[in-house]
Amino acid sequence: MRSVMTGNYASAYGAKLARAEVIAAYPITPQTSIVEKLAEFVATGELKARYIPVESEHSAMAACVAASTAGARTYTATSSHGLTLMHEVLMWASGARLPVVMTNVSRAMAPPWSVWVDHMDSVAQRDTGWMEFFCESNQEVLDSIIMAYKICETRGVMLPAMVIEDAFVLSHTSEPVEVPDQHLVDSFLPAYEPEFKIEPGKARGFGSLVKPDQYMEFRYKAMLAMREARDRILRVEQEFKHVFGREYGGLLELYRCDDAEVVLVAAGSVAGTAKDVVDSMRAKGQPVGLARLRVFRPFPHEEFKALARKVSGIAVLDRSYTFGPAGAFFTEIKASACSNKEQPVMKDYIAGLGGRDITPRIIELIFEDMLVVARRGLDSEVEWVDVAGLPRRWR
């Protein structure tokens, strides 16, 4: 069914089509229309789920963990401070190896208060053992939720996943979305049947105390699972394409990178803008490409190693800042590139924090700057884009 809807509604439809059985809901801007729409679906009987209106995000995730342990397919959604409030329980969900799927509407952290997009909240969860899918479009949001359940519930994976929508840019902007038929989704995504679940009559304890002489082995298993997730993501996407006719380029979507001299890496909705800029620059003969970081966890290490061997320059757009030597994406990409004997010139652009608009012009200037440094050498490895008081003009 062809429709026009916001990213938030796309999330709600994704959860509905995936037949989520337990939904924990706590409101936070700009996620609210997800939990509102789901409440509507449940109230009308369109979605047969138990809806728990919890009293905080920490409780939302704790309820999902418990419900998932009992064998139910679970869903929740949050943003920004809600996500960071859940941090402890995110670690629990992945350590407990539970296939919880959640939408995070990526929004800046306070103070200062901001309801607008950046990736700080999502990036800050990269250590939790959750898969992270950054979406470019509302269609991708809906599709990614359905695919996420299939990936997460694989026996060899059993890790949770967050599907990330950019605040307001996707969450509240309407785009054309193809809503798949329920029977088609059912054929693609079977019911959730875990190997172990908590149930009456079986006296098992889930999550016991483990001594130092055995803890590492459990962690090692989780690492293996994230590694397995990498391959599973690719296979599930191919299956999805076969059933629904859509695909998203794997973990790192390469757009016109084949004969590019310089490539920009970006995640989320800005990648869509960047693709337009690539087209207009290519029309003028400039050898540029866009590599969209679709999956941040598991990290596309192999893909970045391969890309780094092909290009002269990699510009990375970090829509967050984590007080490391450079932005989070850049640091990890550079690490992958350094696995090769030689590296391209690499530069980090911190941009778009707190909802600051990343315009086509800004992206064009980033590309132009990168083309210069790729040929002449780096001026500085990290540059903050469009900050008032800094010498360079970006508008």
Added chain:
Amino acid sequence: MTKSHEELPLTPISDSPSTVTPTGKWRVLRPVVDLSKCRKCTLCWKFCPDATIVLVDGYPEIDYVHCKGCGICANECPAKCIEMVREGAE
């Protein structure tokens, strides 16, 4: 002995009874019952925190592999037929 990661379940799932843990080794004092004075009131069984007393024909039988020697049974016995004796003493 540390199990190989391949032998482990996804997450620590416990289903082996704790009776493998010999908490009786903690004891400093051991309860000794004089059955001739026992009135079969069942209070010792009722109040044992660790359920280490079973009733056999109404009389208490203490599981010394697990009894921690807390002394509750001796303290509560109305017939005063349980004595707390130093572990290892005659």
Added chain:
Amino acid sequence: MEMMTKTTIPAEEFTYPGSTGCPGCGANLVMRYLLKGLGERTIVSIPACCWAVMPGYWPNTCLKVPILYTAFEATGAAISGLRAALDAKGVEDVTVVGFAGDGGTVDIGLQALSGAAERQTDAIYVMYDNEAYMNTGIQRSGSTPWGAWTTTTPVGTSHSFKTEPKKDIMRIMRAHRVPYAATVSVGYPEDFVKKVEKARKVKGLRFIHAYSPCPPGWRMNPARTIEVARLAVDTHMFPLYEIEEGRVRITRKGKGLPVSDYLRLQGRFSHLTEAEAADLQHAVDSAWAELLAEEHPGP
């Protein structure tokens, strides 16, 4: 065990020996009596607390029912999630239990408990009250009684024992309009099990406040755990009552013994002066009078 012997509480055991609880642990008895009242079709959710450790290291468990271990403040949310999943899966005739310590309930767990109560989650929440954060080494909680020594309310010149009154969790639950709430004590197992059996049949969020002496934390002789538990009731320090649909019913009046009888068995109160003990007696008398009045509201 042969089942022919007549016992005043159900004979069947749902706990194995070999738990790593201290000798004389009141919390061990709380779980033992609770499960005798609830039976096998029970799932217990346990946050960080003594009971997260007592079943033993993986792969051991000392319970004959399933356990979900959770993060510290999550009990109220976990029981809501469990019940929702069991309902979604059509699993019937199961009692969902949240089993948490006093710190994990009145302090860090209060929000989630409040949420579960407000949502009328169909589960039984049991707070076993040893009156401090015992698992981490005897630090004060909101449930530590006035006058008690703990490691974070040590007795000194600039910092004294706990001078704030004990948080009244039963009245907090009453304010949430839970269908059934009750205090129980390991000193009175028959009253305990009777209340548990009653709670089991009620729908909605039921709350059990279980008095749970802690020999190391209270600086007392472990052999006297039951004695102290009875004295708590007899001195009115811990009255035994139910609140059913908002109505208070005292289930054991107690002998009305002086509070000093109770205090003298516990090292955690040994620093109290006569004047302070008198203040405590006065506070206990007032609280008891209030409870009596609630049971028999005036004209």
